[in-house]
Amino acid sequence: MSSIYSSVIFRYGLSNFVYPIRFSSRAQNNKTGVLSISEENFPPSGFMKDLDSPPGRMSTLSEKRNNGSDGESMRDAIEERIFDFSPSSINQSNHIKKTGFRARPKLASAHAVLSSKLEDPVNMQTNAYEEAEDMKPEPLEHFCMDPLPIPAGETTKDKDIEEQKVKERVTASENLVEEGSKVVLNAATRKSLWRSKIELRERLKEGMRGRLEASLESIDEGNEGDFSNKRLHRKKSWGSRQRNTQPLGSSRDGEHYVEESMEKDGEEELVPHPVLSRVLFHSSTSSSSSFNNSSAESDEVFSENEDTVARRQTMRKCRSWRTFLTMMQWSKCTPSSWIQLAGHQGIQDFDPDHTFTFYQNPSGYRCKIDLCIYFVSALSVSSILKTENEFCMFCLGNVRLSEGGEVLKRFCEVEAICLQALMSDALCQFVPHYFGHISQDGERYIRLKDLLSGLKNPVIMDCKMGVRTYQEEEIIKARSNASIRSDMYQKMVKVDPAAPTAEEHAQKGVTKLRYLQWRDDSSSTSSLGFRIEGIVMGNGKVLREFYKTRTEAQVTETLLNFTRRQVHILEAYESRLQALNEALKESSFFNRHEIIGSSLLFVHDCSSKANIWMIDFGKTIPTPVDVQLRHDVPWVEGNREDGYLIGLTSLITLLGEAIKQAGEQS
Ligand SMILES: Nc1ncnc2c1ncn2[C@@H]1O[C@H](COP(=O)(O)OP(=O)(O)OP(=O)(O)O)[C@@H](O)[C@H]1O
Ligand SMILES: O=P(O)(O)O[C@@H]1[C@H](O)[C@H](O)[C@@H](OP(=O)(O)O)[C@H](OP(=O)(O)O)[C@H]1O
Numbered sequence: 001m002s003s004i005y006s007s008v009i010f011r012y013g014l015s016n017f018v019y020p021i022r023f024s025s026r027a028q029n030n031k032t033g034v035l036s037i038s039e040e041n042f043p044p045s046g047f048m049k050d051l052d053s054p055p056g057r058m059s060t061l062s063e064k065r066n067n068g069s070d071g072e073s074m075r076d077a078i079e080e081r082i083f084d085f086s087p088s089s090i091n092q093s094n095h096i097k098k099t100g101f102r103a104r105p106k107l108a109s110a111h112a113v114l115s116s117k118l119e120d121p122v123n124m125q126t127n128a129y130e131e132a133e134d135m136k137p138e139p140l141e142h143f144c145m146d147p148l149p150i151p152a153g154e155t156t157k158d159k160d161i162e163e164q165k166v167k168e169r170v171t172a173s174e175n176l177v178e179e180g181s182k183v184v185l186n187a188a189t190r191k192s193l194w195r196s197k198i199e200l201r202e203r204l205k206e207g208m209r210g211r212l213e214a215s216l217e218s219i220d221e222g223n224e225g226d227f228s229n230k231r232l233h234r235k236k237s238w239g240s241r242q243r244n245t246q247p248l249g250s251s252r253d254g255e256h257y258v259e260e261s262m263e264k265d266g267e268e269e270l271v272p273h274p275v276l277s278r279v280l281f282h283s284s285t286s287s288s289s290s291f292n293n294s295s296a297e298s299d300e301v302f303s304e305n306e307d308t309v310a311r312r313q314t315m316r317k318c319r320s321w322r323t324f325l326t327m328m329q330w331s332k333c334t335p336s337s338w339i340q341l342a343g344h345q346g347i348q349d350f351d352p353d354h355t356f357t358f359y360q361n362p363s364g365y366r367c368k369i370d371l372c373i374y375f376v377s378a379l380s381v382s383s384i385l386k387t388e389n390e391f392c393m394f395c396l397g398n399v400r401l402s403e404g405g406e407v408l409k410r411f412c413e414v415e416a417i418c419l420q421a422l423m424s425d426a427l428c429q430f431v432p433h434y435f436g437h438i439s440q441d442g443e444r445y446i447r448l449k450d451l452l453s454g455l456k457n458p459v460i461m462d463c464k465m466g467v468r469t470y471q472e473e474e475i476i477k478a479r480s481n482a483s484i485r486s487d488m489y490q491k492m493v494k495v496d497p498a499a500p501t502a503e504e505h506a507q508k509g510v511t512k513l514r515y516l517q518w519r520d521d522s523s524s525t526s527s528l529g530f531r532i533e534g535i536v537m538g539n540g541k542v543l544r545e546f547y548k549t550r551t552e553a554q555v556t557e558t559l560l561n562f563t564r565r566q567v568h569i570l571e572a573y574e575s576r577l578q579a580l581n582e583a584l585k586e587s588s589f590f591n592r593h594e595i596i597g598s599s600l601l602f603v604h605d606c607s608s609k610a611n612i613w614m615i616d617f618g619k620t621i622p623t624p625v626d627v628q629l630r631h632d633v634p635w636v637e638g639n640r641e642d643g644y645l646i647g648l649t650s651l652i653t654l655l656g657e658a659i660k661q662a663g664e665q666s
Helices: 024-029 044-051 056-066 070-082 086-096 110-114 120-132 159-179 187-244 256-265 277-286 296-302 308-323 380-388 413-421 472-480 486-495 503-506 512-522 552-563 567-586 588-592 646-666
Strands: 346-350 356-361 363-367 372-376 392-396 399-401 406-410 434-442 443-449 459-465 530-536 593-596 598-603 609-615 618-620
Touching: 296 486, 356 434, 363 459, 406 434, 413 434, 413 588, 413 618, 459 552, 459 646, 472 512, 486 512, 530 646, 552 646, 567 598, 567 609, 567 646, 588 593
Parallel strands: none
Antiparallel strands: 346 356, 346 392, 356 363, 363 372, 399 406, 406 443, 434 443, 459 530, 459 598, 593 618, 598 609
């Protein structure tokens, strides 16, 4: 029998995808979501003490929910069941949807994810566009759930009896849900349900601690000296990383000064955060190549070379899970309309009480739960999650919603410098306002205007511009030090099993450069100078399977679907791109920069607002002084041309074609 505790994984189609999830356990504890794990950090209570303050907005919403009705609480109780993993629970979830309880279109059960098969991208897109009409967006308040007060007193001495009671209460609550009847819970029942959850979790924690102690002993025995050295090294690295970070120049609006002084007062001290520093050191380099232009750390993590076995042995003891950590905080109150459409992704899990990491390598899935490492097959992942309960699995990108109409993007000096320059360039009206940077919880972020704020059920499309998505430096690096990425190999095989060479199949890995080149060639990047990365429909449905959208006809069809053939939206986009074309001619920034991997973000909504923005300058670098870029000629190695204008011209042409076709049909 499965538990009422929820474990959720979010993934769309074949791609892992970032999306804010409501965390039931977090809601209960009223804590923000941060994963922090290491042998030194245990027990978890140590790490939790630093994370006790919820963000302001969440607190406000918490109060609101605390005063909520019994009906809302019932809904919350039912939601616990929606994300169960068993096939029956998936059916149950559908049943709940039909009977009027809320659906979460962007969340899929782990079971569904793990059994997902390669779908035909074209069919999938068509279906998704069709489904989009039927689905209603979720109201904002549904993303909040806050705890009922834990009743005081009432302790039971006999643990067995108590445990039995807990199980009964949990079962009873499931039955309530399964019946699907409109049961109104009174306050006492709610308290009882809530208490049973807490108690069951305590039991699980106790069991976990036992296993952890055993695991700790074995790790300590085998690895103590080595581990201490690594620890020391990491601490040093962290310190030097902080020292080497150059502050940005002052911002025009002065807000920047405030941020910098904040950092001096707190985060920029050389003493690392007691809990997060080591993890952050790794996470900040591992998840984003935008930070260092090469994803060196993530390359390393996914590499499989000759000494794989030896490395795995070492990693198994002390390193593997930590290296791959990506850490960000998500407010559980994120509006449903906001989503990171493109960007670096990695599977990540956490739970506030247990520390949990999950990822893939060629040998299968690997889970680290607190200190225990599990090597598991894909199919057993769902059962592990079920057993351990309360683990939330999700994928993180570099961008997250912040407060006050801003988003935060993980700090990248290259990008920050570009944004700073763009604020006073002819292109400034095409770039989200840059508010400087900020440090939060030991991590630095770029503050940008949220381009979706004020839009009602926005429809979004991310187009990556240019005829290539790798820098010339990445080619040079790949020649001298080509690490092998198994994650990229897996992505490649899913899209086209015949794409890897025999050698790549044998090593179950490809270099990042090879993957990026394959992406460029199999999509429209190389031929049209841009590609569609992803689309979010007005109901929040995410479409990311555009790997093989390459021809003009395919792109035009996608543009028509994206805009639902609304001529006025297509025309608004076309005229915005023409204005951008003009601004680029005036732009000294454009004149002096090689723009790689940058996107145009198309956004419109049901009130016919439409706009296009330039985003993502993590791989945009100044051209050498002796090079004058044209941006509209093919790239050959050494000429540094990015083909930005080739892409822009193609987009304008294809929008024109879409307008024509939409006009003819209407
Ligand atoms: N200012 C913004 N307002 C709203 N959404 C944004 C904003 N900036 C980025 N996003 C969302 O986040 C996604 C990723 O942003 P961005 O491309 O800057 O990140 P990245 O991690 O550098 O991506 P990549 O891996 O493609 O280089 C975009 O597709 C968009 O959906
Ligand atoms: O297109 P996909 O399948 O989403 O693959 C990602 C995409 O190509 C990004 O452009 C790339 O980041 P950069 O170009 O910024 O390096 C990222 O590399 P990463 O995994 O090293 O972050 C890839 O995983």
